[in-house]
Amino acid sequence: MTLLPFAVAVSVAFAVPLLGEASADQVSRILVSLQKNLLTPIPLCFLLGIICTRIHGGIKIPKELYYSIAIFLLMSIGFIGGHELAHEYQAHGVATIWKPALATLFLGCVTPITSFVVLRYIGGMSIADSAGIAAHYGSTSAVTYAVANSFVEQAGHPANSFLPTLVTLLECPGIAIALVIGAALSAKERAARAAESGRKVKESKLGEALYEVMTGQSIMLMAGLLVIGFVSTLYMDPKGFQPFYDFFQSKGMLFRGALCIFLLEMGLVAGEKLGDLLKVGPFLVAFGILIPLIHGFLGVYLGHMAGLNLGGCAVLGAIVSSASYIAAPPAVRLTLPEANPTYSITAALAITFPFNIAFGIPIYFEMAKFVGAQ
């Protein structure tokens, strides 16, 4: 906790070169962008959810509807991603895709390590807690992708077509790396505890947890539908393909409406978790805002270097900065049971997710303009 000023100083030092060159004009553009984003149905539904929970209001989204919508959103992201990927492949082969894919994998490996180092050595958190939170921040949130994608489409700068492929690539490595770090570093402590109690060392569930992440609903649906969208675009008659496209398309009324309902539920859950903000302390609150900005900038910058367009850079920044709250929690729970889930869930869901939805996405969009993406 005493190291909080240091953490802020490091982040400010990181951001100064950016802000130093930003003119008053750019700052006002960011503010306009923020306002444009905030006053749209998706963040407003999220806000409604938060308010409803805080005042003990009566909105209740049935679990089955929530799961159905999650399935539809994941299928849409995968299917449309596969469809657009097929067009990209037909036009350019893999020439435009391999660099962003490599950059995404690199980011997936770097973000859990930066998160772990900051949490452990600046925040002074335990190994298990640091690794547990790092696993959440190393992975990504598909809903943040959907919201960011809608934002850049509305801003008239649609992202490169293959971004859903990058979301799938980003989901796993971060969780795996953080869990391996956590399991390796805490193995000694566990052995000591087992020796003390005279029991055998509990076997690590790392393999089982990673298998569950790889075969979990998010990856299976997104990657599966990506392949289906890709193959059917290449081999199906376009007229026959059209109804599927109409049903799943992300610019369509079904997708956007479903996203509103989903965000309403996310708001209801985040509203409950807001109460935990006091429990997690100011360091984690600062972490939940500053780390996404740093990771987001890295995503935007490397995306630009890898040749992504303006929308693509902003969306890559958003997904790199986002924290997983669906795939990561059970995996962390199985592998690092001593980690306190209140920390990771509160940071991911009550701090970073709302921050990204309200402020982060327009900021990454402006960052993308700033680095010169077009």
Added chain:
Amino acid sequence: MQLYPLKIVTVVGESVIMEDIAERGVELGATGYTMSEVIGHGSRSARNVGSTAGGAKTLKVEFVVPTDVATTILDEISHEYFEHYAIIAWLSDVSVMRGEQYTRKSGG
């Protein structure tokens, strides 16, 4: 009507570990189990991450077993899961019909 005196081990906990517990119970001598979703709140409910949005899931698993198997299961669960997970377990007496169904014939 003949009734057989047996024990029922009930374990209620966060969904992420309950399938493991059900399988472990069978490995330790239970011939089967019943699992159901329940709603509740306890001192460690905050640890339950089941499926974050859509509500954290709490599951209940029950084994009808002879006394020796019941104590083995409770011992194992308390050692493996009590320290870090949101979980409670208890033992009750039950009288069941067709009691031979709940006892393994060849010690396996």
